[in-house]
Amino acid sequence: MTIDITGLPPERIAFCPSPLAELGNALHTLAEPAHHPRLHAWATATSAALEPELADRLNEAEFMWRSTRSDFLIPAQPRETLAEELDDLDRMDDEKFVGSALEISCSTSHYPKGVPSPLVDEWSRCRALDLAAARGPRQAAFAERMLAEPTATRAWIRRLLEDCDRAFFADTWRRVRVQLASDARHKTELLRRKGLAEALAAASPGLRLEQDERGRRIVVDKLVQGRADARGSAVTLVPSVFGWPHFFALYAPGWQPVIQYPVAGHEVGGAESVETVMLRLEALTHPMRRNLSRHLARGAFSTSELADAYGITAPEVSRHLAVLKKAGLLVTQRRGRYVLHQLDISVVSRIGSDFLESVLR
Template sequence: MAVVITLQGVVPADVAVGLSPLAELMACLHSIAEPEHHLDVRPWLERVSAALSEESKSLLTVHAPLWNRRRCRVLLPLALPLGRTLEQELARLEALPLDEFVTVVAPGVHGGVFDTRDLLIDESVQSAYVLSSERRSFSRGELARRLLQAPEQMRAGLLELLRRCAAEFFDAEWARVQHRLESECARVRARIQALPLPEALASLSPNAVVGQNPPAVVFDKLQSLRADLYGRRCLLVPSAHARPHLIVKDDPPYPVVVHFPVEWMDSTNPVERATLAQVRLRLAILSEPARLELCRHLVNEPITTSDLSVRTGMSLPQVSRHLGRLREAGLLTSRRDGRQIYHRLDTDCLMHLVVDVLTSIIR
């Protein structure tokens, strides 16, 4: 399964890069609703959850289907320009024609596959939509009823909740990440001008590849989607909170949106995330019983090759080969002290492997 964006006849001018605080707020709300998907920001999630009012927590639970599994398209940019303030984006949402609001929100409320084309005009489709949403979850069924029976009231409630979140935690968080995201926009724009377009888009994810005939970028995701950009616009929106999810939304007549994660690099504690190939390599290397036995010694203290040979009963060439494989996977650190070389397991890398495995599964 993969998401494929075809680029035949597409030029750099068709691709816009910019910020969307509303999209970033949705990414934050997703991580609050699905904390098990976001282990690397757990301290931030704990702080935000502790600071939220009880009323906001209750309202977030009610509206969670809008940002849980299938991100609601109305919370991503529907048109240019990018770079508006959150209040400007909320005002645009508030001014959206009510029929259009229902149409664009309905797939997100359902969260699965349902043909909503006749939802506004066919009562039988409306009944089937509510029933199908309810079968997915009680909360989705309730939201589906509200959307069809009182769309203006539902929109007003959603806007009130989003403004509550802005006041309680998001305004401060946006002030923290905005400059980082602006810098990423500048880098992506530069790549779009310097590289072939498929390569520039593939640079948004370590698990993307460039396709040929037609030119395309292929994102490895647990989703099947093929979006043709010819004659359309594509909006690239970076996110500090979307990780590990790269989201591609293709909902004509709106532009294709790629909401892509940006690694927050702390210069005092940089973390280099593993690619899917690296995760597979590390798991394969650790699965070998002899190497796993060596790891039990390497994790406790720096140790030489000869000491490992004595402790495990393996020959020196065997130990050297296994150490080479661990080093190849980035799991081993070595330092020279005089004539001796001491090896130790890179426990930070091993700890991040747990997160990297989860990221590979849920991306």
Template structure:
């Protein structure tokens, strides 16, 4: 999932078409890029995973363990504040200012001391979901609350508590973040911090050898340079433009953020690209997933898979079983092999084929990743 706001908040979003988020690099330079880790971003990714576990199949065992260990009162607060990180990540829980690579306590302290209006607007945008100008939470609180109630009762209640007493709201949120660090995040951050630092170091080393657009695009298969290097396109369901001119951009890797890619560009804050680190190889692009689904959509190839899933079979035997010629079977097998779904092994004079069940099952996971990314 990608989240972003353009400088002109009145921009109309057409959700009927698949459109990109465009990072406009005109006037930007390499020195505008800062690469590093952000523990509060990773904490938000963990909280999102707890709120939306179906998006994070790779972390199911960890999520179940953490959820079972949470004190009841903290679980209640996490549920209450879940709109801040469930669908649209809250800008408060991404790095607010340089430097990166600081302790989580430092980043939480920045949230605690952000000017009140900036705090309210950032929280309001996440609570409502983006279709209401967050400045209205200060100037038109009743309309803001009604817009949130239209989404859900819990969002309406959270919006009301924000507008009624912003500092009390902030105090409870900060305490919730601090308690989450103590209960589970400090241990998890100790486990993954070195991996994230290694990823940041590798990305930083590429800065010297790549043009700016290629450097930013290199962090995700969902991104690519466009307009002769004057922009980066993120293939997502928003029609938004994020200008970089006169601003800084933070490239922040995430483990628990997989498979989501977050791009944020609210006025008054640095642009943030919070990108997932590949754990077992880089996730496929949407075009690669579409190609594998196309291969499987053919009735003849799908029928071959039904024969090949339980036993290894030769080309001749497959032709006999399916009433196809050997050349026809060979062509279909080549398509399955090109999609990474077939293994073949020679035994004497014969070659035996079999469906790679693990890769076949992985297609569902990959499809989910590209949908929610």
């Protein structure tokens, strides 16, 4: 997806941590611990220590952070404290808040274009209730209550987030805020000294700057199509310790674009672009290339040796090898007049983790 920043001055691009955004990630980690294997110990200990009543309320509202993330959980103007960010939410009008809270679909067709708030549009209301019902009767009842009593339900949500802060997040935030602030300062300094392209590259391999005759764009490497226009507005980039492997981009109409990226870690995978991952998967769908890979995984072979082994012509082998090489799955070496090919085991062994990271991103 792309964010148009043509003509946007550098001072309108900011790197800044957000306690509310990190709380949203922490809640997602508790709801989907399998997505976050390096946080297994934290998730297990935190879940075990939750009071049953708080755990019950979290289950009631979890559709706002489980499979997707409600937009209000990723603030465009991060504050120093969670209380300040919750105060900002209190100043948001009911239509915008409820619309973002109930945007709980993984659909990529409605989100970029935006839909009217379910508080004022019957189609949006029915859609929101259907989506909530698919997640369970308690979630459906919660959505109905939010539509019927938005002010009271918003107060309930604030109390829930405040109770999470008291129960576990305040201590967690004290431990991670220094790392997040340091990351944001580093990227801000890179932006000032070396420009946006360097700052984006340092933030994540999933971010890059494109510039041509059509203008300047931030490109977010995700398996989703979307476009946002930040001209006359701003862009906020929010680092996250709890975010990996997810990579959020808020680009709904009427919202300032926000990108939430995971701070550098030591996970397997995550460095490859979505295009590269798909290219490697497609390269291995052909049965002959899979057969060739069986030989190439065991050692280095010439084109003629492979042609003889499988009873096909050398040009046919070359065409298949070219596909594997373009996908970055081969290493080649020359021995005299022969060129030998071998499967790059280290790259192939990461395909599964790279694919998982790309779809969770």
